[in-house]
Amino acid sequence: MKLNDELEAQFNDQITLEFESSLVYRQLAIEMDMADLPGMASWLRRQADEEIVHANKFIDHLNARGNHPRIGDISTGKLSVSQDPVKVFTAALEHEQRVSESVRELYRACAKADDIDSNPLLNWFLAEQIEEEATVDEILGRLEHTGDDGPGLLRLDDELAGRPNTGTEA
Ligand code: FEO
Secondary structure (H helix, E strand, C coil): CCHHHHHHHHHHHHHHHHHHHHHHHHHHHHHHHHHHHHHHHHHHHHHHHHHHHHHHHEEEHHHHCCCCCCCCCCCCCCCCCCHHEEEEEHHHHHHHHHHHHHHHHHHHHHHHCCCCCHHHHHHHHHHHHHHHHHHHHHHHHHHHHCCCCCHHHHHHHHHHHCCCCCCCCC
């Protein structure tokens, strides 16, 4: 069954936000490359790819429902950039918290409209957001433990370089 116009617009806002997330992570990756932390840069680029997977999942849902997916205006202009890894992963966590709230809003709107057919997708995203926030929060915690320990920072950088490339398809 087709989504009503309001829900279609809200899903399209989410598609736009997922593409914005991808660009936010690309910018954060650039900062880590500039700070000579290639493992963190690589991890952030992998995350940028994963955000495109998220956007594609929402696009596929609108297509399957007979709605029209549209990508809105995107900007990373509000992102405050820094080459300090703690600040970079703090920015990532704050962005994920914003995305989580947006998914919750979508969930609430679908529940209000009795749109049961969106439940499987939104339940997947609610669980995904818990995992994404937890992953970034853990990296941030480990960075904070590292403090001024240069070798410790480089070990964490090496470890994060191991994140596999899973592509951008949903
Ligand atoms: Fe698609 Fe990281 O939220």
